[in-house]
Amino acid sequence: MQTRADVFDGQSRSGNPYFTIYDVTGDAPTPVGISLILVDNRTHTGELIITLGAEGRGKRLGAEATRLTVDYGFHITNLRNIWLSVLAPNTAGIRAYEQAGFKTIGRRRNSGHWLGEIVDHVFMDTIPDDFPGTSVVKSMIESTS
Numbered sequence: 001m002q003t004r005a006d007v008f009d010g011q012s013r014s015g016n017p018y019f020t021i022y023d024v025t026g027d028a029p030t031p032v033g034i035s036l037i038l039v040d041n042r043t044h045t046g047e048l049i050i051t052l053g054a055e056g057r058g059k060r061l062g063a064e065a066t067r068l069t070v071d072y073g074f075h076i077t078n079l080r081n082i083w084l085s086v087l088a089p090n091t092a093g094i095r096a097y098e099q100a101g102f103k104t105i106g107r108r109r110n111s112g113h114w115l116g117e118i119v120d121h122v123f124m125d126t127i128p129d130d131f132p133g134t135s136v137v138k139s140m141i142e143s144t145s
Helices: 006-014 060-073 091-099 135-145
Strands: 018-023 030-040 043-053 081-087 103-114 118-126
Touching: 018 060, 018 118, 043 060, 043 135, 060 081, 060 091, 060 135, 081 091, 091 118
Parallel strands: 043 081
Antiparallel strands: 018 030, 030 043, 081 118, 103 118
16 A cells, blocks of 8 residues: 555656745754645646644644645646645644635545544645735746846
8 A cells, every 4th residue: 555655755756846844933944744746747737745744733834835835836837726635634734725725625435544543535626716815936936037
């Protein structure tokens, strides 16, 4: 069975864009996670995968990293749709995804495990029209032009 880490390891070598998430609140930037978009060039869509270590949780880093990765996916990679799957009990993750413009589109029942219990996967997606606020990526490019 493949884990998210296995998927990331394989895909990070495939040319898909991926990012290291840093906590910059301390004395020095500390890596606390990764984000990755698995791009399907035929359909101009991608799957978002984000993993945060325990030391990065509860600091809103997941919400910001999700937003920046989606920003990149829409404004640099020119994707039409970005989707993800999250375990239903991961309410903090779901809130972070919603803040980045994701909406729930369905569930796959009894398809995951959370603390030894069988749980559902929640599927979410976003499109460029759902993207909240100003694009950091576009503003960086425009300021260098």
